[in-house]
Amino acid sequence: MNSTNGGKKLSIRLDGASGVPFYRQIIQQIEQAILSKRLLPGDRLPTIRSLAIELKINPNTIAKAYNELEIRGIVVTQVGSGTYVSDKEIDMAENERQKKIEESIARFLREMDALGVLKSEIPRLIREFKEEE
C-alpha cells in the first residue's frame, strides 16, 4: 500500500495541564483536522511510534486514540503499513458531527427542563445570553 507520507500534514499539540487525557486530545485534534480538510481521505497518519517520540509519550497512548478513531470508522489501520484516513472519512466525520449536534441539543434541553426552564423561553435566553464575568 502507498506508504509515502509527504511530511507533516498534522501537528498535534498536547496540554498536560488541561486535565483532558492525552488520547482524547489526540482524537479531537485529528477529527478537527479532518473536518477542516487538512487531512483528506487516504492520508496517512503519523506512525504510532513517531508520534509517540515526537510527543514524548507512550506508543500505547497513540494506539488508544487511533483505535477509537478506527472503531468510529474515521480511520483504517493496516498492520505493517500504517493508519489512514478512511475513504468514507468525510461521511463519517459528518455523521459524527450530526450525531454530536443532536446529542448536544438533547442534553441541553434535558438540562433546561430539569431546571424548570420552559422550552418556549429558551430562544429568548439564548438570544439574550452574553459572556458575562
Place this chain on the structure above:
Amino acid sequence: MNSTNGGKKLSIRLDGASGVPFYRQIIQQIEQAILSKRLLPGDRLPTIRSLAIELKINPNTIAKAYNELEIRGIVVTQVGSGTYVSDKEIDMAENERQKKIEESIARFLREMDALGVLKSEIPRLIREFKEEE
C-alpha cells in the same frame, strides 16, 4: 436549637446502577426538594446516621453531600444539633439555578460553535429537534 423533626419531609431514593455517585444523587434530590418547596427554610434534614441507615450506605457519604450543600450556602450544619435548610436557601437555590442555566447555555453555545453551527441557526435546530430513535 429546635431539633424537632416532624417526620419525613424528605425521602431520598438511590439508584445504584445509574453510575451517578450516591452523594451526587443525594445533593440533587435535596436541591430539587428545596426548589419545589417541599423543604422550607429552617427545615431540618435527616440525621447523617439515620439517612445512612435508611439508605444502607456509609454515613460519610451523606456527610459528603451535606458538606457540599453547606459550601454552596444551601444548608447550615450545627454539630450536635443537625443540618438545616439555610434561611437564605431560597435565594441560594435560585442563584444556583440561574448560575446553572447560564453555565448550561454557555457550554451549549461553545459546543455548537466548536461543531461549526452558526448561532443564527440554533433556534431552528432546537425547534425542529425531536427525540429520535
Place this chain on the structure above:
DNA sequence: AAAATTGTACTATATGAATAGTACAAATGG
C-alpha cells in the same frame, strides 16, 4: 527470505474518585 517497520497484546504503575470503617469532638437535653 531477511530485516525493518507497523500496529497489537499483555502487564504494570500511578492516580483519583467513591465509598466504607472506626474513632473523635462538639452541642444538646434531660
Place this chain on the structure above:
DNA sequence: CCATTTGTACTATTCATATAGTACAATTTT
C-alpha cells in the same frame, strides 16, 4: 453534669482510568 446525639477527621479499600513498559505478530521493503 453526664449520657446521648450530632457532625467531623482520618484512614483503608475498592474500582476505574490513563499512561507506561515490554514483547509479539503481521506487513512491507529491499
